[in-house]
Structure formats: C-alpha cells, structure tokens
Amino acid sequence: MDKVPPRTLSGFMELLPEKQALMEKMLETLRDTYSVCGFAPLDTPAVESAEVLLAKGGGETEKQIYRFSKGDTDLALRFDLTVPLAKYVAANYSRLTFPFRRYQIGKVWRGERAQRGRFREFYQADIDVIGDGKLDILNEAEIPAVIFRAFTAMGLSRFTIRINNRRILNGFFQLSGLTEKAGDIMRAVDKLDKIGSGSVRDILTGELMLDSDLADRVMQFIGFRGTTAETLDFLKGCAGRNQVFDQGLDELVAVAGLLPSLGVSEEHFAIDLTIARGLDYYTGTVYETVIDGHPEIGSICSGGRYDDLAEYYTDKKLPGAGISIGLTRLFYILDEQKLLNESVVTAPADVLVIPMTDNIAVPAATATILRNAGIRTQIYAENKKIKQKLSYADKLGIPFVVLIGEDELKAGVVTVKNMETGEQASKPVALAVNDIKAALNKKDALHIIKE
Amino acid sequence: MDKVPPRTLSGFMELLPEKQALMEKMLETLRDTYSVCGFAPLDTPAVESAEVLLAKGGGETEKQIYRFSKGDTDLALRFDLTVPLAKYVAANYSRLTFPFRRYQIGKVWRGERAQRGRFREFYQADIDVIGDGKLDILNEAEIPAVIFRAFTAMGLSRFTIRINNRRILNGFFQLSGLTEKAGDIMRAVDKLDKIGSGSVRDILTGELMLDSDLADRVMQFIGFRGTTAETLDFLKGCAGRNQVFDQGLDELVAVAGLLPSLGVSEEHFAIDLTIARGLDYYTGTVYETVIDGHPEIGSICSGGRYDDLAEYYTDKKLPGAGISIGLTRLFYILDEQKLLNESVVTAPADVLVIPMTDNIAVPAATATILRNAGIRTQIYAENKKIKQKLSYADKLGIPFVVLIGEDELKAGVVTVKNMETGEQASKPVALAVNDIKAALNKKDALHIIKE
Numbered sequence: 049m050d051k052v053p054p055r056t057l058s059g060f061m062e063l064l065p066e067k068q069a070l071m072e073k074m075l076e077t078l079r080d081t082y083s084v085c086g087f088a089p090l091d092t093p094a095v096e097s098a099e100v101l102l103a104k105g106g107g108e109t110e111k112q113i114y115r116f117s118k119g120d121t122d123l124a125l126r127f128d129l130t131v132p133l134a135k136y137v138a139a140n141y142s143r144l145t146f147p148f149r150r151y152q153i154g155k156v157w158r159g160e161r162a163q164r165g166r167f168r169e170f171y172q173a174d175i176d177v178i179g180d181g182k183l184d185i186l187n188e189a190e191i192p193a194v195i196f197r198a199f200t201a202m203g204l205s206r207f208t209i210r211i212n213n214r215r216i217l218n219g220f221f222q223l224s225g226l227t228e229k230a231g232d233i234m235r236a237v238d239k240l241d242k243i244g245s246g247s248v249r250d251i252l253t254g255e256l257m258l259d260s261d262l263a264d265r266v267m268q269f270i271g272f273r274g275t276t277a278e279t280l281d282f283l284k285g286c287a288g289r290n291q292v293f294d295q296g297l298d299e300l301v302a303v304a305g306l307l308p309s310l311g312v313s314e315e316h317f318a319i320d321l322t323i324a325r326g327l328d329y330y331t332g333t334v335y336e337t338v339i340d341g342h343p344e345i346g347s348i349c350s351g352g353r354y355d356d357l358a359e360y361y362t363d364k365k366l367p368g369a370g371i372s373i374g375l376t377r378l379f380y381i382l383d384e385q386k387l388l389n390e391s392v393v394t395a396p397a398d399v400l401v402i403p404m405t406d407n408i409a410v411p412a413a414t415a416t417i418l419r420n421a422g423i424r425t426q427i428y429a430e431n432k433k434i435k436q437k438l439s440y441a442d443k444l445g446i447p448f449v450v451l452i453g454e455d456e457l458k459a460g461v462v463t464v465k466n467m468e469t470g471e472q473a474s475k476p477v478a479l480a481v482n483d484i485k486a487a488l489n490k491k492d493a494l495h496i497i498k499e
Numbered sequence: 500m501d502k503v504p505p506r507t508l509s510g511f512m513e514l515l516p517e518k519q520a521l522m523e524k525m526l527e528t529l530r531d532t533y534s535v536c537g538f539a540p541l542d543t544p545a546v547e548s549a550e551v552l553l554a555k556g557g558g559e560t561e562k563q564i565y566r567f568s569k570g571d572t573d574l575a576l577r578f579d580l581t582v583p584l585a586k587y588v589a590a591n592y593s594r595l596t597f598p599f600r601r602y603q604i605g606k607v608w609r610g611e612r613a614q615r616g617r618f619r620e621f622y623q624a625d626i627d628v629i630g631d632g633k634l635d636i637l638n639e640a641e642i643p644a645v646i647f648r649a650f651t652a653m654g655l656s657r658f659t660i661r662i663n664n665r666r667i668l669n670g671f672f673q674l675s676g677l678t679e680k681a682g683d684i685m686r687a688v689d690k691l692d693k694i695g696s697g698s699v700r701d702i703l704t705g706e707l708m709l710d711s712d713l714a715d716r717v718m719q720f721i722g723f724r725g726t727t728a729e730t731l732d733f734l735k736g737c738a739g740r741n742q743v744f745d746q747g748l749d750e751l752v753a754v755a756g757l758l759p760s761l762g763v764s765e766e767h768f769a770i771d772l773t774i775a776r777g778l779d780y781y782t783g784t785v786y787e788t789v790i791d792g793h794p795e796i797g798s799i800c801s802g803g804r805y806d807d808l809a810e811y812y813t814d815k816k817l818p819g820a821g822i823s824i825g826l827t828r829l830f831y832i833l834d835e836q837k838l839l840n841e842s843v844v845t846a847p848a849d850v851l852v853i854p855m856t857d858n859i860a861v862p863a864a865t866a867t868i869l870r871n872a873g874i875r876t877q878i879y880a881e882n883k884k885i886k887q888k889l890s891y892a893d894k895l896g897i898p899f900v901v902l903i904g905e906d907e908l909k910a911g912v913v914t915v916k917n918m919e920t921g922e923q924a925s926k927p928v929a930l931a932v933n934d935i936k937a938a939l940n941k942k943d944a945l946h947i948i949k950e
Contacts, residue, residue, distance in 0.1 A: 062544060064591060083875055089519055091519060184880040429636075430635050
C-alpha cells in the first residue's frame with residue numbers, strides 16, 4: 049500500500065510525551081489558579097459563524113482568519129477568546145449574574161506567516177470580569193493579582209507586571225494639546241520596547257509632526273522611571289489640571305494600593321507610563337508582563353480595562369477587565385530558554401508493576417490497590433526479559449518499580465525498587481503504598497519552571 | 500451601530516456556567532482516572548493536512564469532514580482522535596517507548612445533519628495502548644477496567660461493559676462456512692440493539708441470502724444469554740474445531756479472568772456475543788458500554804483490540820487496544836435523563852467576601868488568605884446595598900459569605916454566613932479558613948452523577 053507521510057503542519061505545536069506532561073501541568077496550574085480566584089470555566093465552540101466572529105471587522109484579523117463553508121454556511125475558526133466571550137455574554141445576558149467572572153483556556157487559530165516561535169494554532173488562557181453597566185476598580189487590581197498567583201505557582205519568580213492607566217496618557221495628551229494625535233502617539237509609544245526611544249521620538253517628530261519641544265515633553269513624561277511611590281509622586285505633581293488625568297491617577301493609586309493586599313509583592317509590579325496597549329479597546333488600567341532580563345521576549349501576558357465588551361452584539365453597556373496569556377508561545381519560550389524544570393516527573397506513571405512469573409492476576413490486583421490510593425500505575429505484562437522490563441521504566445523515567453516474582457507471591461509481599469537510587473526492599477503492599485506516596489508528595493511539590 | 504445577532508451555531512454545544520462547571524468536573528474525573536491508570540496526556544492539532552487525515556479515505560468520513568484551504572494548503576478539522584494518534588505514533592516511532600499508553604481528550608468535528616442530541620463539534624475522550632509488533636492480552640482487560648473506574652468515579656453505578664471477541668465470531672463463521680459473508684453478517688449483527696433480532700434475521704435470509712437453518716444457527720449462537728461463567732461454558736462446548744475460534748475463546752477467558760483483579764466487579768461486565776463493532780478495524784476483544792435500563796441510548800463508550808493502527812502511514816506493525824467516550828453526547832444524555840447531581844457545587848466560588856465599609860484592603864487581604872488555603876474566593880466590591888450583595892451569592896449558589904464591616908474590622912474578626920442554613924458566626928480568619936475547608940471537603944466528595 050502507498051503510505052502517506054505522517055506529517056504535522058508547520059506552526060502547529062505537537063509535543064513529545066515528556067514535554068506534553070509539562071504543558072499539562074501548566075494548564076492544570078492555570079485552571080487551579082483561575083478557579084481559586086473565583087472564575088468560572090467557560091467553553092465556547094472553536095467554530096463560529098463568520099458573520100458573528102467578524103462583527104467588528106478590521107483588516108489584520110480578517111486576513112489571518114481560517115474561514116470556510118460547509119453547505120451554505122459561512123464559518124470560521126475563532127482567532128481569540130474575547131470575541132466568543134462577547135457573543136456569549138450578549139446572547140446569555142439575562143441568564144448570567146454580574147459581575148460575570150469567567151476563565152477560558154482554549155485553542156485559537158490565526159493563519160499568520162509561520163516562523164520560529166510563531167504559531168497558527170495556539171492556546172490562550174484568559175480571565176475576564178464583566179460588569180453590567182458598572183464595574184468597581186477593585187477588579188482592575190484583581191486581574192494582575194491572579195496573574196501574579198499563576199506565574200508564582202508555575203515557579204516563575206523573575207517577572208514584572210507593568211501597569212499603566214490609559215486615562216493618565218489621554219489626560220496628558222489633552223493637557224499637551226495632542227488629543228487628536230493621542231491614538232497615533234500611543235501606537236508609537238507601544239513600540240518603545242521594540243524599536244527604542246530614539247526611533248519613537250523620530251516617529252513623533254516625523255510622521256506625527258510634533259515639534260521638538262512637544263516631542264521631548266512626551267518622551268520625558270512617558271520615560272519617567274522610579275519606584276511605585278516615586279512614580280505616583282511624579283504623577284501627583286502633574287495633577288489638578290485635567291479631569292481625565294486625575295481620574296486615571298486616582299485609579300492607578302487605588303490599583304497600586306490594593307495589589308499588596310491581594311498578595312502581589314512590590315518587586316513584581318511596576319508602574320510603567322510607556323504601556324499603552326495598541327488597541328483602542330482599553331480605557332483604564334492596562335497591563336503587560338515581562339520576564340525580567342528578557343526584554344527580547346516582550347509581554348507574555350497582557351490586558352486591561354475596557355468599557356464596552358460587546359457593542360457589536362448588544363446595546364447593553366458591558367464594561368470589563370481582563371488579561372490573556374499566550375500559552376503556547378510562553379511554553380515555547382520557557383523551553384527555548386531552558387527554564388522548564390527537568391526534575392519534574394514527566395513519566396506517564398509513578399509505578400511500574402512488573403510480573404516476574406506467569407501469574408498476572410496478583411500484579412493486576414496490586415496495581416489496582418496502588419491506583420485506588422491515587423498512585424499512577426502501569427503494569428508491564430509484555431513477554432520480555434526482566435532487564436528489558438526495567439529498561440522500559442528507566443526510559444520513561446518511572447520512579448518506582450514493583451516486582452512480583454515467586455518469592456513475593458509466596459511471602460505475600462512486593463519488592464519496591466527506587467529507580468533513582470537503585471535501593472530495593474520487600475514489604476507488604478499496604479506499606480509500599482505509604483512509602484511510595486510519601487516519596488511522590490515531595491516530587492509533586494516541584495514547580496514546572498526552574499530559573 | 501447595526502448589531503450582529505450573537506448566535507451560536509446549531510450542533511455546537513455551549514453551556515451556561517452551572518452546566519459547564521459539571522462538564523469541567525467530568526473532564527477532570529476523566530483526566531484523573533486516565534492518569535492514575537498510567538496513560539500519558541497527548542494533544543494533537545485540531546487542524547491537519549487533509550491528505551494526512553484522509554489517508555484511509557472512505558465515504559462517510561469524507562462527506563462529513565470540515566475541509567478548507569488556506570493559501571494553497573488543503574486542510575481539515577480532525578473528525579476523531581484515532582487518525583491523529585496513528586499519525587503521531589508513525590511520525591514519532593523512534594522517539595516513543597512501547598507499549599505507548601496515551602489519553603487524549605479533545606474536540607472533533609463532523610458536519611453531520613444537526614439533530615437533537617447530535618453534535619457537529621464534540622469531545623472525545625480516548626485511551627489507547629500501542630505495542631511495537633506485539634501487545635499482551637492484559638491490555639485488552641485493562642482498557643475496560645479504566646472505563647469502569649472512570650464511570651464509577653463520576654458516580655454512575657448502573658452500567659454494563661459488554662465484551663466480545665472478534666475471533667470468536669470469525670471462527671464461528673468459518674465453522675459455519677460463512678467466512679466470506681462474515682463482515683456483512685457482523686455489520687447486520689451490530690444493528691441488533693437498534694432494529695431487533697427479527698429484522699437482523701431478515702437481513703441474513705434476505706440481503707445476505709443465508710438459508711433458514713443457517714440464519715437460525717447464527718441467531719442462536721449470537722443470541723446466547725447467560726452469566727459470564729455460563730457463556731464461557733457454552734463457548735467451551737463449541738471449542739476444539741477451529742483455531743481462530745479457540746484463540747478468541749482463550750483471549751476472552753483471559754480478559755474475563757483478569758477483570759476482577761483490575762477492580763471490575765462482576766455486575767459491571769458481561770460477555771455479549773452480539774457485539775461486533777461495525778469497523779473491520781478490530782481484530783480481538785471488542786467493547787461497548789450501556790447504561791442499564793436505557794437501551795435506547797446505545798453505547799456510550801466503545802472500542803477494542805486492533806492489529807494495525809497506522810498502516811496508512813508506516814510499514815511498522817502497531818497493534819493496540821483502545822476505547823473512546825463520546826463525552827459531549829454523554830453529557831447531553833445525562834442532563835436529559837436528569838442524572839446530573841444537583842447537589843454538586845457549581846458556583847464559581849466557595850466564598851464571597853463582602854466589604855461592608857469603604858475599607859477594601861482588609862477584605863482583599865482576607866480573600867488572599869482564603870485563596871492561599873485553596874478556597875475558591877471572590878470579593879464583591881461593587882457599590883450595592885448589602886441585600887443585593889447577598890443576593891449575588893445566592894443567585895450563584897456560593898455556599899459561604901464572609902462579611903467584613905465596622906465591628907469585624909475593630910475586633911479583627913470576620914463574620915462567616917452559611918448561605919444554606921443561614922447560620923452566621925464571627926471568628927478570626929484562621930478559624931474561618933478551617934471551618935470552611937471542613938465543610939467544603941464534604942461537598943467535594945459528591946459525584947457529578949446521581950442515579
């Protein structure tokens with residue numbers, strides 16, 4: 049028979065089992081963190097009506113989207129989790145209780161040009177809080193607090209959540225007589241990390257035709273560097289002259305003030321007046337998250353406060369705050385930077401039960417006891433030599449082997465071999481369960497990221 | 500602005516938060532069960548090259564598949580998890596350790612005619628063990644044992660895993676001189692539950708042109724009813740005349756003999772000689788799972804032993820055993836049959852912290868303590884009256900409220916209100932954590948299915 053080459057499309061991540069095990073732990077950590085912070089899981093279809101997905105329209109999105117027909121239905125794969133959320137909240141408005149807090153972890157698709165570290169199918173892991181008409185400022189502090197908790201639970205410690213408020217920027221631009229150019233200036237400022245302050249200033253004086261003094265004033269304002277207290281003092285010095293600015297500052301003071309109560313330590317957040325987020329969508333607090341010492345990676349988690357989630361679907365005013373982790377890219381980066389913890393057990397089992405006689409029933413019953421105790425257990429019943437059986441455990445990194453031969457059957461015990469140390473001892477199965485569980489609990493405490 | 504109606508496509512399940520919470524628990528139960536039985540998680544792309552997905556070809560699949568182009572690439576959405584597994588194992592053969600045990604829980608897409616209880620996008624939850632050239636019979640017993648464990652963990656108790664062996668049927672047909680018609684007869688037999696034995700016999704004597712005696716013999720053999728021991732005795736009475744039959748019987752004896760050691764109690768499995776599975780793919784043990792008393796639902800979980808997983812991609816002989824749960828359909832059925840347990844907490848949080856003064860910092864810090872203790876916690880900071888705040892907890896079914904007003908702030912305590920009983924008491928936060936955890940542990944023990 050002619051064979052079809054078994055290939056996977058480029059830009060579509062498909063991991064080998066060891067790496068997949070780490071990815072699963074990352075997904076589990078996110079699910080647990082989002083849950084413990086009181087977000088409800090949501091699952092929406094991967095396929096939606098193209099008309100619904102593209103309600104907002106817009107150039108880049110429309111070009112990248114996977115769109116197709118089935119019968120006479122015009123369909124598309126979702127390209128983010130925000131549009132489906134907007135659709136869901138608008139469609140189920142009367143059945144939801146607000147503020148509606150949801151998390152969604154799922155794949156999205158974008159037909160971008162494939163290149164190293166860019167994916168056409170990738171996981172996003174989003175949280176959003178949606179209000180009905182209004183939404184308290186506390187929510188804008190909670191969002192980064194959840195992200196702090198998530199990254200900490202993964203084992204990441206050298207990261208900074210950068211916070212700004214769009215109103216501060218908008219107010220500043222009003223004060224400087226730059227309101228009409230504010231959007232363009234913010235889009236330029238958003239590139240600061242990528243292209244440097246010189247190039248941003250060039251855009252300001254060139255393309256955007258600011259005079260030199262005004263360009264300097266913009267660069268000096270957004271370039272302010274200091275501790276949270278220093279930055280807030282600097283901003284307070286600019287206050288009292290513009291209502292939008294003052295509201296933004298009040299919000300920033302509130303958010304920065306609440307973060308420690310929400311568990312975020314001072315070294316993990318910073319006010320950064322360069323953060324604008326390109327999207328016009330955001331109206332208040334905005335966030336980006338960087339891995340310290342790796343500016344080349346850019347933001348691994350971004351979001352902010354918006355006033356109108358679902359304006360394309362409903363007249364209801366639905367303000368919200370949310371953030372999104374590009375999980376596939378993050379995993380790719382962590383792997384590339386060798387930040388994944390190699391000590392984490394990635395084996396498909398904690399114990400391999402090896403029958404050494406024709407009696408398979410006792411090993412099967414032993415595996416059942418181990419599984420009932422929550423220990424991940426395989427039985428190796430293939431007809432191989434003992435050396436090959438042990439080699440199977442070794443290759444997969446299974447930490448314990450339970451051997452059951454003539455002697456063990458006679459004495460009603462099992463022999464437990466620690467594959468790491470080589471130690472082995474015979475004991476009743478109940479004792480083996482306890483010993484193995486105790487050893488595994490230590491391993492379970494390992495974080496998936498090791499810096 | 501013109502609004503686009505926020506609709507979800509028909510045949511695509513999208514649940515409200517309470518139902519989604521139950522679905523998540525079902526997914527979690529499956530992940531936990533599959534893991535504890537030593538299966539590695541696998542994740543393959545939803546989108547594959549159409550050439551790869553359709554390597555096997557075949558009518559129905561090709562008609563139902565979602566197929567589309569992007570640039571000049573011919574793409575398709577996966578329609579099951581078996582073809583991607585075959586591709587994965589063939590592509591990564593030299594990097595995998597065999598037997599390779601994987602589970603995959605993911606969405607698949609089939610553009611079927613939409614009708615009640617039929618989905619175009621649905622979850623499959625698969626386990627497979629793949630051998631390299633050979634695979635021990637134990638694996639054919641383990642697969643249904645995992646399924647027993649999964650359904651039991653969900654709280655389902657009235658179900659039966661029906662087991663048969665294709666070799667017994669093939670051998671019987673050889674003995675009856677019906678080898679050439681075996682495939683057709685098996686496909687007819689496979690419809691027994693749906694159309695009844697009279698209609699199956701009509702197909703045998705009509706379309707398949709068996710004479711009346713032979714048709715009776717077929718119907719008597721496959722229609723044998725008895726306990727496991729009785730059925731095995733009946734089959735042993737037919738043994739010794741055909742090698743294929745005898746091998747199938749040996750395998751069935753081994754599988755039935757191992758199931759109790761693997762934790763499957765006698766009342767949850769039955770040998771059923773009518774089970775053939777339509778696919779030519781299966782070669783040994785085959786399984787179907789039915790909810791007792793609901794023959795109209797059909798099999799909720801099916802699979803079996805196959806000899807050649809990836810013949811369209813590789814010359815390597817890759818025998819395996821596997822089973823698949825159609826999870827979206829199962830969830831739909833459980834919901835429709837009112838078998839979902841209403842006592843399970845489906846709220847997005849276990850505790851709602853309610854600030855009753857302008858002090859938000861202490862409630863935020865209290866929520867942080869609760870979250871650090873693993874208690875799912877929301878803070879309600881919206882500017883509403885206390886009655887409305889309590890009503891929020893009530894609507895969402897959040898079991899506990901923690902109130903923090905002037906008195907609590909002064910005394911350094913919190914007031915915990917049990918929303919079910921109405922009881923409330925003030926106590927230090929550390930004590931509140933313990934009390935709430937103890938109460939929640941009881942609720943966590945609830946199964947998602949209640950019969």
